[in-house]
Amino acid sequence: MALKKTSAKSGGQKQRSLWAEVWRRLKKNKLALVGLGFLSILVVIAVGTIVIDFVTSQSVYNNYVIKQNLRMRLQGPSWQYPFGLDEFGRNILLRMLWGVRYSLFMGTFAIVISTLIGGVLGALAGYYGKFADNAIMRFMDILLAIPSMLLATAIVAALGTSLTNVLIAIAISYIPTFARTVRASVLTVKDQEYIEAARALGAGDSRIIFKYIIPNSMAPLIVQATLGVAGAILSIAGLSFLGLGIQPPTPEWGSMLSGARSYIRDGWHITVIPGLGIMLTILALNVVGDGLRDALDPRLKT
Template sequence: MFRRLVSSPLTVFGFLVVFILVITALFAPLIATHSPTEVNIVNKLQPPSQEHIFGTDEVGRDIFSRIVHGTRISLKIGFLVVILSFPVGTILGAIAGYFGGIVDQFIMRTTDIFLSFPGIILAMSIAAALGPSIENVLLALVIVWWPWYTRIVRSSVLAIKNAEFIESARALGANPFRILFKEILPNSIAPASIQASLDFGFVILAAAGLSFIGLGAQPPSPEWGAMLSSSREILREAWWAATFPGLAILFTVLGFNLLGDGLRDILDPKQR
């Protein structure tokens, strides 16, 4: 597995990007050169220089320091949304696929209701109803994301629930829940795990989009989407104010996607 991982230059690049992001988030106070919220009107709209590597914004805040601290916010959102929605979707999908009948119909029809709306539109509606804040964006994205894992796990469970080793477990007298959680689920969770690794980047992008339209992080929070939103009016005279937060989002999403593709090639036998 390690040889397959390092044999792909794109996967290695994605791993390095994610590794740098994690280190940046962990040691943000040590890496940042200035306070991310300190206002200095005298130095507003300063271009990139030795003192301010990425320049300053409309109120003189150091953009590099804000991007560094914003890494914590973005990774936190990505991690929490995936770690909360993944088990919910996985358990519901496993129960629906194994028991079938009315249980399957109820879970999957509920899932279809959520999937019938475009994800970002549904997240916008929920976040707008709850009020603009990072916590409400987290909740909105969790509500939007769990149905995808439910569908993936259900399909995997349907494919293996009548396999010979499952029939052997039934013949030995194992109860349904033991069969489901000890035998079926560990053998059907790989596709959903691969999807979860890919979803980190998409969650961060969705959170940045919600903050960009004013539904997520609020000033003076150094969130990348909010930074892009506040720099729209000064884009012509201060290109750096929007360019560097945009590049941060670009490389973060790219890094997680490349790493997720590499994990898919390793864990999914159909891709070998």
């Protein structure tokens, strides 16, 4: 029993030291830390707005975020309204803050779904090979032949414009990317000696896939997921801009851009500020993804 406890303890320490080493190398990338800090602020803002809506029964949302004041429409930035007012006299700062949850959380949730489904399909294709590999990957090739934005647009147009349908459309469009990423990692991992040892000890295929192969294929999957969130946010904003995503008066950044495009000559701020929000969020996710890629690359270990 003592030997078993020691082994479990040493295994836990090894896992902690692995991620501690990743964090140590990630900290050397100052740009990635800035992006991580910016994303942390966005998460705090998103959670804060959800808590405010819950505590106030959405009275703040109804009375300040979506309330219109046509007499003050298109007012520029000022001390009272730092981001100005939009084409309906609504506070752009509050709408930007309340819009964080839709862009960030929806993009993250869609990529989580894509990662789970694509990861399992890629693992099955890479592990079993032959017929399973051909069947799964040829279907992925068909999906990859269609541009992700066009595929998402077609799905939303067929299912209808709603929050759930947007998530489904974005998730489906990114499944092939994660399936291919995991399949490539599985093809490298499945012939390792510890996999052969687990198979010799009588471990079943499902145990080998979910306990040994997928955990050891997580590094490229984490990096791809981080970069995928950036693409998903851009896709959500694009669908909303086209009128197929989140509908007004919900303060989603792409929807804000779509409504403001007709007034760009009357008020520069109503398009520039939502555009900057989208750009900075995607930039932060990209630099964090690049930092994670370098930190998780085993060839950089010393």
